[in-house]
Amino acid sequence: EAGVTQFPSHSVIEKGQTVTLRCDPISGHDNLYWYRRVMGKEIKFLLHFVKESKQDESGMPNNRFLAERTGGTYSTLKVQPAELEDSGVYFCASSQEPMGLRTEAFFGQGTRLTVV
Amino acid sequence: GQQVMQIPQYQHVQEGEDFTTYCNSSTTLSNIQWYKQRPGGHPVFLIQLVKSGEVKKQKRLTFQFGEAKKNSSLHITATQTTDVGTYFCAGQGGGADGLTFGKGTHLIIQP
Numbered sequence: 564e565a566g567v568t569q570f571p572s573h574s575v576i577e578k579g580q581t582v583t584l585r586c587d588p589i590s591g592h593d594n595l596y597w598y599r600r601v602m603g604k605e606i607k608f609l610l611h612f613v614k615e616s617k618q619d620e621s622g623m624p625n626n627r628f629l630a631e632r633t634g635g636t637y638s639t640l641k642v643q644p645a646e647l648e649d650s651g652v653y654f655c656a657s658s659q660e661p662m663g664l665r666t667e668a669f670f671g672q673g674t675r676l677t678v679v
Numbered sequence: 680g681q682q683v684m685q686i687p688q689y690q691h692v693q694e695g696e697d698f699t700t701y702c703n704s705s706t707t708l709s710n711i712q713w714y715k716q717r718p719g720g721h722p723v724f725l726i727q728l729v730k731s732g733e734v735k736k737q738k739r740l741t742f743q744f745g746e747a748k749k750n751s752s753l754h755i756t757a758t759q760t761t762d763v764g765t766y767f768c769a770g771q772g773g774g775a776d777g778l779t780f781g782k783g784t785h786l787i788i789q790p
Contacts, residue, residue: 604782605683605780608778608779670723672720
């Protein structure tokens with residue numbers, strides 16, 4: 564069974580540019596989460612999709628971040644325009660049931676974003 | 680908002696010594712999960728604790744969830760070089776769907 568895959572694995576962009584990160588969850592997992600880890604800080608929750616719907620986006624830092632999950636399959640996270648403080652590792656995770664219902668979440672390898 | 684404090688940030692041990700990392704939440708949790716991340720890797724789920732006072736064991740790893748469901752610990756007995764990595768606790772509660780992660784404890788093992 565394929566795991567959670569993220570693309571690209573690394574991205575280096577200039578401040579002001581746009582970057583789109585992609586996450587393909589495990590097939591059949593309705594729940595998809597985005598997290599990010601800024602250098603030296605903890606992993607922080609960004610948002611949660613249930614199928615194509617945003618269940619909770621309380622962790623999104625500002626309106627420069629836009630997440631979509633059209634069709635309830637893969638998800639994209641767009642940062643536009645990117646700022647220096649957006650640098651970090653963006654993780655995607657998926658689970659069959661919502662987290663907290665005795666289920667584990669499977670994390671992708673992450674996308675390392677560097678804004679210069 | 681909910682905060683999860685994790686200590687220590689770094690722990691150097693000699694191979695064979697024990698290791699413990701602690702997490703404390705600012706609010707009562709519905710459950711707490713533990714993850715391990717190897718250098719260059721991604722968080723891998725270890726375990727989930729749900730019940731107050733719960734203790735679970737996985738070989739040399741012992742996980743505890745406090746009676747008040749606000750703190751948790753992970754104890755590794757007789758560390759091995761394969762235990763190297765960062766151990767994260769992640770709590771759920773306080774309204775958000777996602778997990779609130781601690782900063783992680785970096786375990787460094789000296790042979």
